[in-house]
Amino acid sequence: METTLTITREEIQANNPITVLHLQGWLDAKGEENLLAAARAAYSEGARFMILDLAGVETLTSAGMRAMHKVYKLYTPAEERMKRLRVSICNAPVQVNNILGITGFLLNIPSYRNMQLAIDSFK
Numbered sequence: 001m002e003t004t005l006t007i008t009r010e011e012i013q014a015n016n017p018i019t020v021l022h023l024q025g026w027l028d029a030k031g032e033e034n035l036l037a038a039a040r041a042a043y044s045e046g047a048r049f050m051i052l053d054l055a056g057v058e059t060l061t062s063a064g065m066r067a068m069h070k071v072y073k074l075y076t077p078a079e080e081r082m083k084r085l086r087v088s089i090c091n092a093p094v095q096v097n098n099i100l101g102i103t104g105f106l107l108n109i110p111s112y113r114n115m116q117l118a119i120d121s122f123k
Contacts, residue, residue, distance in 0.1 A: 018047075023052065
């Protein structure tokens with residue numbers, strides 16, 4: 001079991017260019033800054049739409065959810081919240097998706113069962 005969070009980045013050309021961050025390991029307090037640093041770097045390079053691929057996330061804590069919420073706030077201007085989708089999640093393992101659903105997290109950031117559905121959500 002790998003507790004370190006590793007992140008790989010992918011750029012997808014769609015109607016709007018989309019940055020995908022593939023997460024592997026534990027999304028917890030230790031991984032929080034890794035995720036924020038990767039999201040901030042992509043944003044500073046011009047990314048405005050993001051998919052967080054959680055397929056490799058083994059453990060999700062409140063710190064991990066806080067990090068994802070900070071990504072949402074970075075990518076979604078206040079005046080666009082609840083109006084335009086800029087961040088989505090895909091491939092969340094069942095236990096991770098259950099945590100996100102129970103906490104109400106998915107009210108702001110939708111979760112899709114695969115990458116293609118997440119990509120299509122930005123159309």
